[in-house]
Amino acid sequence: MTKNREILFMDPVCTHNIWGGERLWEEFHYLVPDRHSGECWGISAAYGRENIVRNGTFRGMKLSDLWQKHRELFGQTGQDRFPLLTKIIDAKEKLSIQVHPDDAYAEAHENGSPGKTECWYVLDCPEDARLIVGHNARTRAELESMIREARWGELIREVPVRKGDFIQIDPGTVHAITAGMLILETQQNSDITYRVYDYDRLSDGKPRELHIGKSLDVIRVPAKTVEDSIFSTQGLPVNRLNQLYAGQYYRIFKAQVQGEMTFAQAYPFLSVSVCEGKGYIDGIPLVKGEHFILPAGYGAVRLEGEMLLIASGV
Ligand code: ZN
Numbered sequence: 048m049t050k051n052r053e054i055l056f057m058d059p060v061c062t063h064n065i066w067g068g069e070r071l072w073e074e075f076h077y078l079v080p081d082r083h084s085g086e087c088w089g090i091s092a093a094y095g096r097e098n099i100v101r102n103g104t105f106r107g108m109k110l111s112d113l114w115q116k117h118r119e120l121f122g123q124t125g126q127d128r129f130p131l132l133t134k135i136i137d138a139k140e141k142l143s144i145q146v147h148p149d150d151a152y153a154e155a156h157e158n159g160s161p162g163k164t165e166c167w168y169v170l171d172c173p174e175d176a177r178l179i180v181g182h183n184a185r186t187r188a189e190l191e192s193m194i195r196e197a198r199w200g201e202l203i204r205e206v207p208v209r210k211g212d213f214i215q216i217d218p219g220t221v222h223a224i225t226a227g228m229l230i231l232e233t234q235q236n237s238d239i240t241y242r243v244y245d246y247d248r249l250s251d252g253k254p255r256e257l258h259i260g261k262s263l264d265v266i267r268v269p270a271k272t273v274e275d276s277i278f279s280t281q282g283l284p285v286n287r288l289n290q291l292y293a294g295q296y297y298r299i300f301k302a303q304v305q306g307e308m309t310f311a312q313a314y315p316f317l318s319v320s321v322c323e324g325k326g327y328i329d330g331i332p333l334v335k336g337e338h339f340i341l342p343a344g345y346g347a348v349r350l351e352g353e354m355l356l357i358a359s360g361v
Contacts, residue, residue: 054329054339055110055120056102056339057102059087064086065263066141068229131359138225139226139227146241148162165231166297175207178208179223185203185260189268191263203244272297287302289301289302297315302358304351312345320357325356330349
């Protein structure tokens, strides 16, 4: 295999969101469309929100074009599009409660789109924060009556969450990010979302559309247990690529660099986000907020500094 030793740095795309906070520009220094920018699409080949390569041989190319024209950079994935999407989300207000379909349902009902499996790493949150993950209905009949009768308080399952927690959101899982959460999200490259409940809020004077029928089709009953959905990643060894999760669509890693760390990039590709701190990768300076891809065959990686990295691969 030829050695791809060039790191692909991404130019992130930030979006205005009515619920967005100010941390993407205040803390991460991203170029944002306005103060309330809730999402940074850090490693994205999604249509309309493609990242552009910032450096080197492929400078100026969209990640989606790079995927089409230089597939050798991404190894053997068996995928027809860049499979992952990495975002940083800064929610100043709570987001609507959602659920995503799996591949089979999306294929049949959403023009052949993939489904959406996603996961969150909590970068920061208020003390005593709670997220919505799962629901309390024991049977499908109970789920239907709770939704039809708007018994949201009974239905929705809030779970306590702390900085450094990891949350896996399988398709069919009712979920929502709450106010004050700063998270790194890794997901399938898909945007199919069904809105279950929006707290009866109005936008431009009217409630946003809900997708109750499709939500009822896809919500899993009973929900996965809290223990199976969320866990703390505190206390993992430093200077190691610790695998947090491995499933059908992605594997997620956490590395806390303190001083010096080396590892081998042996995956088809590795998407990496610098979530805290600063340092170097193979002599190239890195700062908080940078996102890059280590291509196939990259091999030995040397990191220096004080950094929190979250990485994903397939
Ligand atoms: Zn979601």
